[in-house]
Amino acid sequence: MSQSIAIFGSAFNPPSLGHLSVLKRLSQFDRVLLLPSYAHAWGKVMLDYDARCELVLAFIEDSGLSNLELCSVEADMAQGDEAITTHAVLNELQAQYPEANLTFVVGPDNFLNFHKFHRSDEILEKWQVLACPETVKVRSTLIREKLAAKCSISHLTTEKVAKLLVEDTRFCFE
Secondary structure (H helix, E strand, O other): OOOEEEEEEEOOOOOOHHHHHHHOOOOOOOEEEEEEOOOOOOOOOOOOHHHHHHHHHHHHHHHOOOOEEEOOHHHHHOOOOOOOOHHHHHHHHHHHOOOOEEEEEEOHHHHHOHHHOOOHHHHHHHOEEEEOOOOOOOOHHHHHHHHHOOOOOOOOOOHHHHHHHHHOHHHOOO
């Protein structure tokens, strides 16, 4: 029986309760790979990749979901600061897990813009794409705004992520 793997790509800049609300709805998958963007395809400014990976690990630990894991394949594929396409990532992951059924999970904003993804038609032919909107409307942008205003973020992300963002200067968005 082949393994079912969901790939949930995001900037995770930082991880939010919105992300978690999507992930909680992916319990049918054997594995859910959380894939932080190495470089954003549309030029979004983000925290350092390693810092975001550390936040994702804290987020996974807090989540209580046993099928989540950090996937750093984009860092392995990276050449300079160039963005890595979803198509290239899915091809690489399919090579790593040749017997697995891969499903690429997108939020509603990316689903509506999916035609802009590099080789989107090929992605739809080769893999499942699942649009899964968040049920908790918390975006990473709101967390960054609250941090800049020195407001509490404990209700917007998980406990360990909030603590890292507030107490560790490596996670400064200013």
